[in-house]
Amino acid sequence: MSGKCTVLVALLLAAGGSAALAQNANKALLDESRTAANQIVSQVRSELMKELERTGPVRAITVCKYSVPEITSNISRQTGMRVTRVALRPRNRALGEPDVWEQRVLLDFENRVAKGEKADGLEYHEVVEEPAGRVFRYMKALPMVQPCLLCHGPSNQISEGVRTLLATEYPSDKAVEYNLGQVRGAVSVKKAF
Numbered sequence: 001m002s003g004k005c006t007v008l009v010a011l012l013l014a015a016g017g018s019a020a021l022a023q024n025a026n027k028a029l030l031d032e033s034r035t036a037a038n039q040i041v042s043q044v045r046s047e048l049m050k051e052l053e054r055t056g057p058v059r060a061i062t063v064c065k066y067s068v069p070e071i072t073s074n075i076s077r078q079t080g081m082r083v084t085r086v087a088l089r090p091r092n093r094a095l096g097e098p099d100v101w102e103q104r105v106l107l108d109f110e111n112r113v114a115k116g117e118k119a120d121g122l123e124y125h126e127v128v129e130e131p132a133g134r135v136f137r138y139m140k141a142l143p144m145v146q147p148c149l150l151c152h153g154p155s156n157q158i159s160e161g162v163r164t165l166l167a168t169e170y171p172s173d174k175a176v177e178y179n180l181g182q183v184r185g186a187v188s189v190k191k192a193f
């Protein structure tokens, strides 16, 4: 083998090796993101269902307002990743407004559901170069299931008590008129690496 060729092979091997390393790193980040997303979904659901059964949807709004941000910030602290919930039509604009990348992914989720895919299980991940550095980003769709209708469904299915409280707590609420199976929003995970 000529000297030149050996160098080339060595370079190719090194490139292949670092690609494999990068892939392993991404796989680890993907696993961590999935775990964090599942944690949020199950913790929010159990809090919500507990309150819905105990006191009904009006009081459960308080759970969404106070417990969910606490759950997301606890999980962010524990995992070292920024974990949030976002939506194209958010109820809470301060917390739920998506950035440009998240908007693009949410639109893609909606298009995929419009073409017949199930919202449950839709996810996406990507390594993104941001001005502040390289980040791993992950999103998982949150589908509209039965209990969500109580507070995010068509207005004729939302009780008057819930409507009144939503109007006072969230005057710029856009998160109603969703039907079963639609994408209500997504969990979004982001980590610099």
Ligand code: HEC
Pocket: 048, 057, 058, 059, 060, 061, 064, 065, 068, 069, 085, 086, 087, 089, 090, 091, 092, 093, 095, 096, 142, 143, 144, 145, 147, 148, 149, 150, 151, 152, 175, 184, 185, 186
């Ligand atoms: C008891 C009423 C209630 C129920 C039931 C409910 N939500 Fe919400 N949801 C809210 C409230 C209130 C907020 C705003 C929370 C806040 O202030 O951050 C919210 C916010 C959200 C957000 C964050 C983005 C945004 O719009 O601000 C997502 C995503 C979401 N809900 C999805 C769901 C899904 C999926 C279900 C069903 C599993 C569900 N919700 C059931 C009341 C409810």
